[in-house]
Amino acid sequence: MKKLKTTVVLSLIGFCLFPAVIAAQEQSSESTYDRTSLPIREPERQIYTELDARNAKAPARWAVTAPKGAPNIVVVLIDDMGFGASSRFGGPINMPVLEKLGNDGISYNRFHTTALCSPTRTALLTGYNHHSNNASSIMETATAFPGATGVRPQTITPMAEVLRQNGFSTAAFGKYHETPPWEISISGPLDRWPTHSGFDKFYGFIGGETNQWSPIIYDGTTLMETPKDPNYHFTTDMTNQAINWMRFQQALTPDKPFFVYFATGAAHAPHHAPKEYIDKYKGKFDQGWDKVRAETLERQKKLGIVPQNAQLAPKPQDIKEWEKLSADEKKMFARQMETYAGFGEHTDHEIGRLYAAIEDLGIADNTVFIYIVGDNGASAEGTMNGVFNEYTYFNGVTETIQDMLKHYDEWGGPNTYPHYAAGWAVAMDAPFAYTKQVASDFGGTRNGMVIHWPKGIKGKGEIRSQFTHVTDIAPTVYEITKIPAPKSVNGIKQDPIEGTSMVYSFNDSPAKEKHTVQYFEMFGNRAMYKDGWYARTIHRAGWSNKPIRSLQDDIWELYNSNEDFSLSNNVAAKNPEKLKELQTLFMSEAEKYHVLPIDDRLLERTNAKLVNRPDLMGERTSVTYGEGMKGMQTDVFINTKNTSYTITAKVDVAANSNGVIVCQGGKFGGFSFYIKAGKPIFTYNFLGLQSFNIASAQALKPGKHTIVYDFKYDGGGLGKGGTGTLTVDGTKAGEGRIDKTEFAIFSVDDLADVGTDDGTPVTNYGGSAHFNGKLDKVTIETKK
Structure with a gap:
């Protein structure tokens, strides 16, 4: 019996030593990798004729590793925060972590998104335009037309999958909103879930928004119960999860770089924030949205975020003058903005904890930290008065100011599901005129961005003014990591990458911009950018369900955005040939990237049967x-x-x-x-x-x-x-x-x-x- 025990112990010792032996024999063949074809093909297996393993030499273990010296990548994406919201970009919301990273890195003041969440996210995570990804809008309004199906094509592979197959650990936390809703069930398919789109780890929510106090959370594809904690808040939870994952990953594989996609549900409605953060802003918005907007522009000029000659774009006529509001309206609207500001500052605080964990791990110098302040402009979906419960808007129920005032003291807490009034959205997008959903105005598409990378960026506190776009994130990451965009994945030829790397601008502030042509389109709001010239039409406001006029009757405007930062001076009448040139270019680009035909329907597109979108229930009764x-x-x-x-x-x-x-x-x-x-x-x-x-x-x-x-x-x-x-x-x-x-x-x-x-x-x-x-x-x- 003793002999048996000894044998077992020795066997276990041998088993424990086995990984060490393998590790000692492991050998990278990085120089022979063909990274343009994924998965990277392993070498042919050697054939042996020797009977006894003791008389043969094993080959070195083959494994894919990331390029030597490749940095960690962290992409932070805030939800529904406009260009003029954060303190780093002149706004009234105190975001000290963003300021610190901006002061130690570089800030982009001409970075653009798509004007809506799902399309921006799919463009960011792939490096391709949103229509190329079949994401003309959010997944819940997908149609049968190419460019709008909500199903990512096989010819586009997400950046996370490219990095994972090139030796990175990958994880996503927070909001995803890239999975077609008819695929969010046990029946699948799971191909477009995060953990089947390149992420080893996912902890967050799949849809467009969530209750921050009581979210519906998935860990991978497993639905989790909300923690029963009276102090629970999802942004804090997702931060804890991300920190724990990074520490675990680095403890086990410190030489393996990671990619973290940290996409907060904040500051999308419902605006839910800890009371102590809301209280910080008590009385700070009593002056109203008109003055806040003007004050923001002045701060932007002092910070150098906008040119000194920048003007406030004319405010849309639908937005009321603050001074003409009643006392109750002013009281309620100010409270809405106090809550939103507290939400924003709390989010920045949690991002600070995330970055502090990276510093604590000793890896901050070679971590590229990309902090994108909004996936689109601020949201006007609260319409003119805001709401206590966002779902009243979707169900056609009007809340009065008196209805909302009943919830004044608990606004932003667990018993509310609130959104602010559209006037604040316009103010948070200063100096621009419009908001989220309006892809033809920079208020809908221009978002602040900070990139911090001590090892690779020399400048500190500098502004970069090259025109850049969310499709540029993936090719930037590819250049930084020395990983090429693949030409073939699983035997399927890949479309050429559509974004442009921003690395050229990192250490060359006056460098000539390389992303010189870009179309914009969302629900009929459309525009064309080329070399500073910008042609556009306002088809529908973000607070309205109906277009201003038909697609055929839209009125086009023209701006020289190099000289007119906020799009305040329409020069179409003086430059008819330039306008015509850009209109023609838009149609060409729209055809190329599957924008056509344009579908400007809003509520109708939520009806799956009407637009021929998959519906799991179909005609079942x-x-x-x-x-x-x-x-x-x-x-x-x-x-x-x-x-x-x-x-x-x-x-x-x-x-x-x-x-x-x-x-x-x-x-x-x-x-x-x-x-x-x-x-x-x-x-x-x-x-x-x-x-x-x-x-x-x-x-x-x-x-x-x-x-x-x-x-x-x-x-x-x-x-x-x-x-x-x-x-x-x-x-x-x-x-x-x-x-x-x-x-x-x-x-x-x-x-x-x-x-x-x-x-x-x-x-x-x-x-x-x-x-x-x-x-x-x-x-x-x-x-x-």
């Missing part, structure tokens, strides 16, 4: 679900809006059972069919403004039951009411009226669940939302 099915997006859950429907559940319960049978949505709108203290109840939560409850008077007896909720829709249009009826084992148990319903959407981040209610709760369950009985199946049937 009945679906049966089971316990454990949760986190179901709108596109993968049967639609019960604007129609009659029946929910039938088969359960097995004990006395006084509790928990959710099925629900969709959350605190700010949704429905839940559940059992509380043994009694079946149906609650319809109308936008967090009003709840309708239909309950059984009697508790269920222990045992098996069939519980049915039947809703008869009134009809006569969208968002109407109806009558709800509960039955237990065929016997009527309760009935009641639901006076109104949500016609468009409950939530993009509080999803549908069976047997629980993850995220924010639809209603107060008086305990755990998890169903404590046995839930056999739940069938939902709609009646057209």
Whole structure:
């Protein structure tokens, strides 16, 4: 027995030593890599004729490594923050980390995005224009046309995948919003999820926004439960996750470079910030958006961010004059901006923790830290007054100032889902005129950017004014890391990279710009840039659902952006030939990059059937679900809006059972069919403004039951009411009226669940939302 134990110990020692032996034999063949074809092909396996391994010599282990000296890459992307928001770019929001990195690095004042989140992100992560990526808009408004399908083509490979196959560790944290919504389910395919698009690690949310206090989080492709911490905030959580991942990666493989994509949900609505950060700005916006806008321009001039002759572009007529507002309007609007500013500063603080961790690891000198202040301009989607609950806007419900003032003290906290008024969006985009969604104005597309790389950038605190674009990030990273954009991936020829590396500008401030031609288009807002000249048409404002005029009747303007930083002086009348030249060029570029045909529909494009977008439910009128099915997006859950429907559940319960049978949505709108203290109840939560409850008077007896909720829709249009009826084992148990319903959407981040209610709760369950009985199946049937 002792001999056996000795043998086992020696075997284990041998096993533990084995990796060390392999490591000692490992040999890089970097000089022989063909990095233009991925995956990099391994050498042919050697053939042996020797019988005994003791008499043969093993070849050196082959492994792909990154080019020698390749730096770590960190790309930080803030959401919905305009050019004139941050203190580094003259704005009123204190962002000291951005300032520090800018003072130690270089800042770009003519960097551009696409005017909307998904398109900007796919362009950043690939180096190709958004239409080339089939991302004409957000994934939720994809259509059947090339350039707009929402499905990345095989001829474009994400930068993360290129770096991963070239020896980098890769990780993404925060917002992704590149996965088509019909692919966000267990059925997949998972090809366009982060961990199948080049990222070894993903921790964040898949959709366009999330509740910062109670987010829906994925770790890889696994849906996680929100941590039950009263002090929880997602930006802090994602920062902790990123720091832990970097430390772990560096502890294990310190010689292996990493790529981190750190994309905050902030400062996209809902504007959620810790109270102490909101309180920092108390009273600091009482002067209103007009004065804030003017003050920002003056600071921008002092900082050298804009030329001394720059003017404020004329403010759109839809935006009210601050001085003409009522006292209540001023009070509420100021509070909205205090919250947004606190949100922005808190985000910068968390990015500071991320950078401090890099310094603590001793790798800051050879880490390229790219800090992009916004994926588009500031958002005007709060329309003229802002909202307590963003989903009121999507469901056509108008909130009054008095409605919002009821939530004044809790604005930005867990009981609100707020967005500010469009006047603040225009101010945060100073000195420009328009906002997010308006791709034809720099207010929608120009964002501040800082690049910090002590080993590779000599200048400190300098401004770079070359025209640059979000498609330039990937080719910049490729040049820095000495990794070429691939010509072939998995045997598929790749499209030529469309962005232009910015490395030429790093240490040559007056260098002639190399990205000299760029089109812009979003929902019919379109423009053409060439060598400083800029032709554009304003087709629709970011706070409006309808275009100003038809695509054929749009009025084009012309600007010399080299002399007119803010696009204030339309010179079309003086330069008709130049305007015509750029209009012709736009059509040529639009054809080349799959921009045509232009689809300027907004709300219509959310209807999958209308635009021939995949819809997992299709024409189905009945679906049966089971316990454990949760986190179901709108596109993968049967639609019960604007129609009659029946929910039938088969359960097995004990006395006084509790928990959710099925629900969709959350605190700010949704429905839940559940059992509380043994009694079946149906609650319809109308936008967090009003709840309708239909309950059984009697508790269920222990045992098996069939519980049915039947809703008869009134009809006569969208968002109407109806009558709800509960039955237990065929016997009527309760009935009641639901006076109104949500016609468009409950939530993009509080999803549908069976047997629980993850995220924010639809209603107060008086305990755990998890169903404590046995839930056999739940069938939902709609009646057209």
